[in-house]
Amino acid sequence: MRLVFLGYPGSGKGTVAGRIQKAYGVPAISTGVILREEIAEGTELGKQVKPQVEGGGLVPDELVARIVEGRLTEDRLRVSGFSLDGFPRTVPQAELLDRYLAGKSAPLHRAIYLEVDKLIILKRLTARRTCRSCGEIYNLITKAPLKPGMCDVCGGALYQREDDQEDALRKRMREYHAQTQPVLHYYQSRNVLSRVDGGGTPEEVFAEVERAVESDPIPRWKLTKFPR
Ligand code: AP5
Numbered sequence: 014m015r016l017v018f019l020g021y022p023g024s025g026k027g028t029v030a031g032r033i034q035k036a037y038g039v040p041a042i043s044t045g046v047i048l049r050e051e052i053a054e055g056t057e058l059g060k061q062v063k064p065q066v067e068g069g070g071l072v073p074d075e076l077v078a079r080i081v082e083g084r085l086t087e088d089r090l091r092v093s094g095f096s097l098d099g100f101p102r103t104v105p106q107a108e109l110l111d112r113y114l115a116g117k118s119a120p121l122h123r124a125i126y127l128e129v130d131k132l133i134i135l136k137r138l139t140a141r142r143t144c145r146s147c148g149e150i151y152n153l154i155t156k157a158p159l160k161p162g163m164c165d166v167c168g169g170a171l172y173q174r175e176d177d178q179e180d181a182l183r184k185r186m187r188e189y190h191a192q193t194q195p196v197l198h199y200y201q202s203r204n205v206l207s208r209v210d211g212g213g214t215p216e217e218v219f220a221e222v223e224r225a226v227e228s229d230p231i232p233r234w235k236l237t238k239f240p241r
């Protein structure tokens with residue numbers, strides 16, 4: 014399955030993409046995670062994008078498109094599929110992705126939009142913590158780690174993202190409205206958009222996403238669940 018997740022900052026894209034990866038083996042590719050890793054490692058790319066990422070602005074389209082293309086290996090395009098979280102977030106990015114996938118004869122199956130009320134989002138983001146080592150996402154209210162400040166999966170330290178501070182968060186919301194909202198219309202006009210209520214518990218949201226994928230009017234792909 015070749016999927017895109019869309020939604021406001023904090024709508025749960027990373028959480029649901031992680032669950033799809035665990036349940037179905039569909040690798041999650043998050044441009045935000047990749048960019049933050051580059052910043053943490055102090056690479057040239059990381060230094061270049063740090064002001065935008067930490068300040069809540071957007072990284073240039075061509076740069077982020079190149080990063081994504083680099084992760085779309087033959088295996089992901091043809092065998093395992095992939096989900097993109099945080100890309101595309103402008104119409105030019107969506108067009109670049111479509112052109113790239115068309116060139117590989119591997120078009121997108123679904124773009125899933127997680128609809129969540131803004132008040133819920135603000136609550137989620139102030140309580141979010143992320144593992145510095147493996148990127149596992151926590152929430153002090155809804156998914157607290159077993160030991161405070163420590164990742165249950167790898168024992169890494171948990172931190173609060175720079176761009177979850179108030180000013181950067183406001184900027185991310187503005188960018189979302191101006192640049193990413195039009196991407197919904199783009200996918201709607203191509204008949205691949207599914208709207209999912211992202212305001213429930215993580216289990217409820219995951220179940221809705223599964224339903225959206227499985228109720229595809231043109232079943233373009235069969236997901237195979239890993240045995241639990
Ligand atoms: P990115 O990392 O993509 O940030 P974002 O889009 O703002 O989204 P978030 O990661 O904040 O939220 P999410 O939807 O993943 O929610 P999560 O699952 O964590 O991008 C960061 C920056 O990188 C951008 O601002 C930009 O600078 C740059 N960038 C990235 N991609 C780019 C691109 N394509 N072009 C240009 N620039 C780009 O959940 C949030 C919290 O809620 C967590 O605590 C979680 O545990 C909790 N939670 C999740 N789901 C539920 C639920 N159902 N119920 C209760 N709690 C929940």
Ligand code: MG
Pocket residue numbers: 026027028043045098
């Ligand atoms: Mg995320």
